[in-house]
Amino acid sequence: MIVGFIGSGNMAAAMARGWARAERNSPTEMLFTDSGSGRATALAKEVGGRAVQGNDDLVRQSDFVILAVKPASLETVAKELPAPRAVLSLLGATPLEKLVSEFPDSTVIRLMPNLGVEVNRGVICMAEPEGIDQEIVTESKQLLESIARVHELPDESMDVATAVMGCSPAYFAVVAEALRSAGTHGGLGADVAIRLVSESLAGTAELLKHRTPFEIQTAVASPGGSTEAGLEALAAAGGADAFRAAYEASIARMRGD
Numbered sequence: 230m231i232v233g234f235i236g237s238g239n240m241a242a243a244m245a246r247g248w249a250r251a252e253r254n255s256p257t258e259m260l261f262t263d264s265g266s267g268r269a270t271a272l273a274k275e276v277g278g279r280a281v282q283g284n285d286d287l288v289r290q291s292d293f294v295i296l297a298v299k300p301a302s303l304e305t306v307a308k309e310l311p312a313p314r315a316v317l318s319l320l321g322a323t324p325l326e327k328l329v330s331e332f333p334d335s336t337v338i339r340l341m342p343n344l345g346v347e348v349n350r351g352v353i354c355m356a357e358p359e360g361i362d363q364e365i366v367t368e369s370k371q372l373l374e375s376i377a378r379v380h381e382l383p384d385e386s387m388d389v390a391t392a393v394m395g396c397s398p399a400y401f402a403v404v405a406e407a408l409r410s411a412g413t414h415g416g417l418g419a420d421v422a423i424r425l426v427s428e429s430l431a432g433t434a435e436l437l438k439h440r441t442p443f444e445i446q447t448a449v450a451s452p453g454g455s456t457e458a459g460l461e462a463l464a465a466a467g468g469a470d471a472f473r474a475a476y477e478a479s480i481a482r483m484r485g486d
């Protein structure tokens with residue numbers, strides 16, 4: 230299966246790196262284009278793929294085309310292309326109706342990945358129009374499942390999914406950086422501090438498969454203890470409210486408010 234990326238930026242690179250290290254179900258070849266920065270050549274070199282001159286050439290050589298440009302470039306890019314067999318769009322805040330109108334002769338699937346795909350631990354939400362070629366859906370899922378857990382969602386839920394999952398690695402990184410920085414100020418080495426924080430995040434993610442967020446909080450925070458004091462300080466500083474505000478701001482940006 231030959232996968233062609235139109236756009237070789239952050240998300241294309243993350244997916245390509247994930248596939249380059251996947252043990253099975255990765256593309257047989259990955260092709261890349263950019264708009265002139267040279268990122269396609271650099272990424273192709275890094276992951277063992279091939280940079281292609283021009284999006285039209287890339288489409289002709291690919292079984293699946295991954296649209297990895299910014300949403301504002303959609304119309305310009307679509308206009309210059311022959312109809313791809315299958316288009317997997319990564320574009321934020323771009324509904325299926327719009328994608329299908331730009332690629333009326335292709336099978337179109339809307340995806341929303343997060344950065345974890347780079348280490349084969351991503352989440353990818355997937356929405357597709359009714360009645361599309363199920364063979365392409367199955368092939369797409371096989372490819373995507375080697376870099377992520379894939380969740381099928383209705384198209385109208387994709388923006389909310391973007392705000393809680395597509396954006397959240399950046400939010401969790403803010404938490405990690407705050408705790409790392411506190412730890413190093415307290416005297417831990419920087420390497421030790423970030424390792425302790427990341428292992429704690431990974432363990433908490435595992436716990437969340439078995440316990441609710443509330444159960445985890447109460448299990449850690451015994452009455453009168455240090456975690457309780459920390460949670461009180463976090464609430465007083467607007468901790469949870471700040472994440473709700475981040476969610477609202479992301480949704481507003483997607484809706485163009």
Ligand SMILES: NC(=O)c1ccc[n+]([C@@H]2O[C@H](COP(=O)([O-])OP(=O)(O)OC[C@H]3O[C@@H](n4cnc5c(N)ncnc54)[C@H](OP(=O)(O)O)[C@@H]3O)[C@@H](O)[C@H]2O)c1
Pocket residue numbers: 235236237238239240241262263264265266267268269284296297298299300302305306319320321322341342343344395
């Ligand atoms: N970053 C994330 O975590 C994330 C998460 C979920 C979804 N997404 C979605 O993924 C898409 C890409 O995001 P990104 O963060 O990867 O953006 P990015 O780093 O800015 O990359 C965009 C890429 O598109 C290329 N490009 C622009 N016009 C082009 C054209 N006409 N032909 C070929 N390539 C062209 C750019 O080329 P140059 O290199 O020459 O500038 C660049 O390589 C967006 O729609 C975004 O909503 C991103």
